[in-house]
Amino acid sequence: MHVLVLGAGLAGVTSAWYLKHAGFDVSVVDRQPGPAMETSFANGGQISVSHPEPWANPGAPGTILRWLGNDAAPLRVTPRADWHQWLWAARFLRECLPWRTRRNTAAIAALARYSRECLQALRGATELDYTHARRGILHLFFDAAEVARIPARVAELAAYAIAAEACDTARCLAIEPALAHMARPPLGGIYAPDDEAGDAKEFIDALTLRLKAEGVRFHFETRVDALDHQGGLIEGVRVTRPDGSSARLDASSYVLCMGSYSPLLVAPLGERLPIYPVKGYSVSVPIVAPARAPLVSLTDEARRIVCSRLGNTLRVAGTAELNGYDLSPDPRREAAMLAWVDTHFAGATDLDAAEAWCGLRPTTPSNRPLIGKSGLLNLYYNTGHGTLGWTLACGSAAALADLMSGRRPRPDFPFLDSRFG
Numbered sequence: 361m362h363v364l365v366l367g368a369g370l371a372g373v374t375s376a377w378y379l380k381h382a383g384f385d386v387s388v389v390d391r392q393p394g395p396a397m398e399t400s401f402a403n404g405g406q407i408s409v410s411h412p413e414p415w416a417n418p419g420a421p422g423t424i425l426r427w428l429g430n431d432a433a434p435l436r437v438t439p440r441a442d443w444h445q446w447l448w449a450a451r452f453l454r455e456c457l458p459w460r461t462r463r464n465t466a467a468i469a470a471l472a473r474y475s476r477e478c479l480q481a482l483r484g485a486t487e488l489d490y491t492h493a494r495r496g497i498l499h500l501f502f503d504a505a506e507v508a509r510i511p512a513r514v515a516e517l518a519a520y521a522i523a524a525e526a527c528d529t530a531r532c533l534a535i536e537p538a539l540a541h542m543a544r545p546p547l548g549g550i551y552a553p554d555d556e557a558g559d560a561k562e563f564i565d566a567l568t569l570r571l572k573a574e575g576v577r578f579h580f581e582t583r584v585d586a587l588d589h590q591g592g593l594i595e596g597v598r599v600t601r602p603d604g605s606s607a608r609l610d611a612s613s614y615v616l617c618m619g620s621y622s623p624l625l626v627a628p629l630g631e632r633l634p635i636y637p638v639k640g641y642s643v644s645v646p647i648v649a650p651a652r653a654p655l656v657s658l659t660d661e662a663r664r665i666v667c668s669r670l671g672n673t674l675r676v677a678g679t680a681e682l683n684g685y686d687l688s689p690d691p692r693r694e695a696a697m698l699a700w701v702d703t704h705f706a707g708a709t710d711l712d713a714a715e716a717w718c719g720l721r722p723t724t725p726s727n728r729p730l731i732g733k734s735g736l737l738n739l740y741y742n743t744g745h746g747t748l749g750w751t752l753a754c755g756s757a758a759a760l761a762d763l764m765s766g767r768r769p770r771p772d773f774p775f776l777d778s779r780f781g
């Protein structure tokens with residue numbers, strides 16, 4: 361059976377991999393000249409199973425209110441005359457109810473654990489090199505109130521079968537000696553030893569090369585314009601080719617992996633996907649003093665900033681802006697990231713040579729991705745991975761391939777399929 365995957369980011373290329381290995385004939389289409397050139401381009405690099413709690417949690421409304429009007433806050437909302445934004449915000453607030461947060465966290469934790477296993481198995485089978493490291497993630501806390509909550513958070517992670525250790529300052533420094541150079545070391549931390557880090561773009565580039573060698577066809581620089589449908593069935597995808605000509609690509613089934621742009625394509629078909637673009641930033645800074653730069657991936661919980669060492673580069677990423685599809689960079693946000701590096705790891709990097717980037721996280725109100733069957737007979741979704749698209753990529757794609765093969769996926773997750781949902 362021929363499957364056409366729409367989008368060649370983390371979700372699309374991993375879908376192509378697991379579908380190909382489940383026996384499907386696969387093609388992929390993307391508007392960019394290569395894979396992973398939009399949101400999957402320069403993310404924080406973390407495989408962070410230890411962060412299953414979504415942004416929508418009982419504490420979120422109070423935090424967001426405190427940050428309103430503060431341009432430097434980790435989250436900034438620019439209200440727009442856009443009912444999609446308001447509806448999404450209302451749904452986000454509903455997901456902050458304690459029982460909904462617990463349900464969402466449990467589902468994400470199950471998928472994330474499975475996904476890390478899938479990534480490790482894929483790596484074992486292919487020996488792909490993507491500057492990855494298995495040194496765990498250390499969550500840092502600089503505030504006494506946050507430190508007081510560490511034991512409860514470790515117990516909660518244990519309940520989701522996620523290994524985590526409560527750390528005092530000395531233990532944090534033992535795990536990551538570069539923290540000793542900080543002007544103000546953390547008061548405490550949570551160490552998740554099984555977490556990983558790696559360059560998502562390198563991973564997707566390498567996987568694409570493998571897929572091409574295995575006969576998967578990639579149509580790059582090809583814009584998807586619309587879906588032709590009749591009687592609840594997709595009949596083809598209308599595209600614009602690199603030379604500007606129009607064409608139609610046909611397949612037996614279609615998988616939508618267009619990230620933040622997924623809802624726009626299916627809205628004319630009456631499918632309403634609760635995905636909103638949430639802009640985030642990263643800076644990639646060359647390391648000049650290796651001993652002063654952290655080897656372990658770090659998360660500054662209060663600032664919502666993550667930091668991963670990718671070879672000779674320090675990748676620092678985070679912050680969130682709700683402002684539609686606007687991709688113009690805000691120099692103040694980039695400066696805040698660089699200031700974070702300078703404050704915590706002074707002299708470790710060449711800040712003048714930093715490369716800044718921003719991307720749109722395809723975010724659902726619950727942060728749970730949409731995986732499985734759409735309302736149309738031969739259209740499937742693997743999209744809406746929000747803050748965790750790298751962490752969840754392999755597991756989501758493996759589960760999708762199971763669903764499309766008529767098998768029940770392993771994780772206990774609300775897939776979009778009446779048989780297994």
Ligand SMILES: Cc1cc2nc3c(=O)[nH]c(=O)nc-3n(C[C@H](O)[C@H](O)[C@H](O)COP(=O)(O)OP(=O)(O)OC[C@H]3O[C@@H](n4cnc5c(N)ncnc54)[C@H](O)[C@@H]3O)c2cc1C
Binds near residue numbers: 370395620
């Ligand atoms: C700052 C930042 C830091 C992050 N850090 C982490 C992290 O540390 N760990 C983690 O797990 N996750 C992280 N994420 C989240 C993760 O990067 C995303 O969830 C993931 O990249 C989404 O992948 P995707 O394939 O769904 O979307 P994309 O990568 O955006 O892929 C969608 C593809 O669809 C294509 N497309 C769109 N429209 C069309 C069209 N009309 N025609 C043809 N092609 C089209 C695009 O070209 C693109 O290639 C971070 C995100 C950001 C922004």
